[in-house]
Amino acid sequence: MTVLYKANMVRGAEWARFFAERAPDIPFRLWPDIGNPAEIRHLVVWVPPDDIATTFPNLELVFSVGAGVDQFDTTKVPAHIPLVRMLEPGIAETMVEYVTMAVLALHRDLLDFISQQKEQVWREIRITPAKRRRVGVMGLGQLGQAVLERLKAFGFALSGWNRSPREIEGVTCYAGADALPDFLAQADILVCLLPLTDQTRGILNADLFAGLPHGAGLVNVGRGPHLVEADFLAALDSGALSGAVLDVADPEPLPAGHPFWSHPRILLTPHNASMTTPDTAVDFVLDVIARHRRGEELPGRVDRTRGY
Numbered sequence: 001m002t003v004l005y006k007a008n009m010v011r012g013a014e015w016a017r018f019f020a021e022r023a024p025d026i027p028f029r030l031w032p033d034i035g036n037p038a039e040i041r042h043l044v045v046w047v048p049p050d051d052i053a054t055t056f057p058n059l060e061l062v063f064s065v066g067a068g069v070d071q072f073d074t075t076k077v078p079a080h081i082p083l084v085r086m087l088e089p090g091i092a093e094t095m096v097e098y099v100t101m102a103v104l105a106l107h108r109d110l111l112d113f114i115s116q117q118k119e120q121v122w123r124e125i126r127i128t129p130a131k132r133r134r135v136g137v138m139g140l141g142q143l144g145q146a147v148l149e150r151l152k153a154f155g156f157a158l159s160g161w162n163r164s165p166r167e168i169e170g171v172t173c174y175a176g177a178d179a180l181p182d183f184l185a186q187a188d189i190l191v192c193l194l195p196l197t198d199q200t201r202g203i204l205n206a207d208l209f210a211g212l213p214h215g216a217g218l219v220n221v222g223r224g225p226h227l228v229e230a231d232f233l234a235a236l237d238s239g240a241l242s243g244a245v246l247d248v249a250d251p252e253p254l255p256a257g258h259p260f261w262s263h264p265r266i267l268l269t270p271h272n273a274s275m276t277t278p279d280t281a282v283d284f285v286l287d288v289i290a291r292h293r294r295g296e297e298l299p300g301r302v303d304r305t306r307g308y
Helices: 009-022 089-107 110-119 142-154 177-185 206-211 229-238 278-294
Strands: 002-006 028-030 040-045 061-064 134-138 157-162 172-175 189-192 216-220 241-246 266-268
Touching: 002 009, 009 028, 009 278, 040 278, 061 278, 089 110, 089 142, 089 189, 089 216, 089 241, 089 278, 110 266, 134 142, 134 177, 142 157, 157 177, 172 177, 177 206, 206 229, 229 241
Parallel strands: 002 028, 002 040, 040 061, 134 157, 134 189, 157 172, 189 216, 216 241, 241 266
Antiparallel strands: none
C-alpha cells in the first residue's frame, strides 16, 4: 500500500519524515524512486506522470498537493480512481493572510504611496473608512469563506458570488450568472478565488471590469488564465481599475519585459499566496486514506463534471 510523492522535493523530504513518524506501516517513496509500480496505491502529485493507469495498475487514490486540479488532464486519471484536492488547513491560513494583505494594500492606497516614495514626494490621500469600502469575493469554497471570515474584523461591507447558492453570516451572497452584475456593481475591491474551469477561463475581462464601480481594485489569487490581459491593461490605463494585486499570471513565470513587471498600478507576487504545509497535509492524506478504506465519503474529492 505504498504512497508515492511527486512534487517539490525539498518539501518531499518533510513529507517522508512525517509519514515515517505517523504511519510507519505505510511505505512512502519520493519520485523518481518508485520501486515496484504495482505496489503504488496512492499518488501525491503536482504535475502527474504520463500514463498513470498503465504505469500504476493498482492505483486507488490520486491527491493534488494544491487546492486546485487545473494542472491535471483528468481524462488520464481513470474514472474509478478518486482525484482529491488538498484541503489541509495550511493552505487556507496562508491564503487568508495574503488576501488580507492585498485587500488592505488596495484599501489604504499602498500603490500610490509606493509611487510617491519613488518620486520622493508626499501628497495627501484621504483615508476611506473600512465601513465605506465594499469587498466582493468570487468563489465561496473553503478558501473564499475563510477569507471573508477574516475580513469581517475590519468592518468592510462584504459580498460573495458563487456558481451555486451559499449562505454566510454577515455576507451578502449572490449565485449564478444572472446575479453577477448586481454583485459586481457593489465591489470596490474584487477578489478572484474561483477555480479554473472552461466556464471561468477569461472571466476577468472587459465586460466584467465595466460592471465594477469606476476605480475598483482587483486581487487575483485564482489562476492566470482567469484574466484577459489586454482587457485588464486597458482597464488600468483608463482608470476603470485603480490598481491590482496579482499572485498568478499566464505564463508563469512571466517573461522579461512583460508589462506586468513594471506597471505602476500592479503589485505582483510569484504565485506564493498559499502553500501546502507538509505537517498538516500528511494528516489530511492519512485521513482520506483511512476514509477510503472504510468506504466513506472523501473530503476534497473532485467532481470531474465541474472540474473542481
